[in-house]
Amino acid sequence: MTAGISRWAAWTASGVAIGGDPPELTPGPIAVWNEAPPLSKIHPKVRRPHAQAKALVQLASVVLGDRRIEGLALTLGSASGSAAPDREFNEELKKKGAGFGGPSLFVYTLPSAPLGEVAVAFGAHGPLTTVSAGAASALTAIVTAIDDVDSGRAPAVLCGGFEWGTDADYLCLFLIEPTGPITITGATGYGETPDGTRGDVLDLAAAVASGRPFSLTAADRLGFWAQIRSTGGFQ
């Protein structure tokens, strides 16, 4: 299996990192990012984006840079998905009445909506999906991205994970391509968790940044698991 991580970035309550060591996952909403690229520059078509979609587009812009990859696929893992916009739209209905919910907010009550915004902003014409597998969601998304690139189904995949409106919010994105600085492999399953260092998507970013081969397993109490390894070390 040959697929590699070529770029990554993460955004938590502690701050933003573009490559290098990821910020710590600390409680609360994501930090203010003063140097964030203005949406008007990177996605001029957008109308009234939800904050979740806006943040994802901004982080995607620093991972993709000026690159526009024909057929780029998008896959993100999330357990909470659209729970935050769901609650906001529900509150709006309670406050204003069933007939007066805002259409622009309702659009973002789909877990895939932030990715749809990324697709529009960066002309990504490949498949677009979100994946939910409890605490293993983000690594599951990355494993499917590795599969897609390795099998030739996609030339590249922008993948990773996000949680929003939870105890500790984060966004973390990786660009997977046929060859990258680190070759990786992955597997997913249900039930008994295989051996491997426990971790999540931010630990993957740290492992990639460390420059050492790694084996990382995310597991959920319900039984979902995903495992990612660097097989060939650095190219």
Next chain:
Amino acid sequence: MTVAITSYGIVSAHGQGLQPLAEALRAGKTAVGPLTAFVAEGLCSNLAAQAPVETTGDRAFGLLKLAAEEALGWRDWAPSKRRAVLIGSTKGSLPRVLEQGQSDPFAQLTAWLAERSRARGPVRMIGAACASSSAAVGAALQLIDSGQCDEAVVAGVEALHPFVYSGFHALKAMSPRPAAPFDLNRQGLSMGEGAAVLVLESAASAVAGRRKPLGWIEGFGAASDANDQTAPHPEGDGLLRACEAALRSAQLKAADLGRYHAHGTATVQNDAMEAAMCARLFGPKGIPLCATKGAIGHTLGAAGVLDLLSCLASLNARELWPVTGLQELDPKLAVDPVTAIRAHSHPRALIATAGFGGINAALVLRRNES
């Protein structure tokens, strides 16, 4: 890329099982009627296609259990690391988020189906807006085709909920009368609910288990419009790419198909987009067009698998069934919708789904000839 369908279960607005749905589709009968599940006062519609089944607790979970028992109940399931579970849904168990303060509306559904089928391989929920369950079928095909799994239990589920109903009202996407796909006077969609569960296997696995294929899924493709969050690309760019990818994966051409099973939501924009896409894919010769949402409403994330089973029933009957709700074809749409039952022996169909975010997916389905 060919996998066998060896079992299924379905709950639609025409009841439990595929037979009542098939009979209704043959007769062009709609299940869209007055909404009774909750109050829709002051909204642009008070209609819906409700599944006439009793469930307790979370409605989506109840619908999934009914479809799953029909699909899985007849077989002994030994634990297997080479069995996957994939579910497509937009909102899953939404009340868990809105009423119980949970953040994850999907994990309970997926974990339950994994335990019920004793799957120990990849288990996950797939989100792709209204193409979610088609994308789940596609993910299953890829897991089986790559040799990672021998079989996959694939589901689509969606329950009616006032939250979603109000949202589609806000978008002005719902019709005050039953949905009429491709009709001159179409005014939008009718909301629906339902669930379907498929067991998909490699041919070798089906033979080894002595399970008769009920149909074959031969190809899958997906692509994004990258054009707008809600409006489809007016010329169907993304759907065309998805259909072409499905045909490529099936090693087929458009001329090898016998019918096009449309997403057919009956919104002005969707149906115009699909007509434009059909003209590009099938050319002036066209192809018979079928659609089911006039009969069972739009079941959002479950639509892909409900359409797949509806299409399989008509393929196995060697017939084309009318587009329920269509009375007068919109003359601006250069398509050939089926308006009355007719014999049709071609074994193969292309099934399309499209969703918000510009997401598109397509499946190639063939009946089993033996």
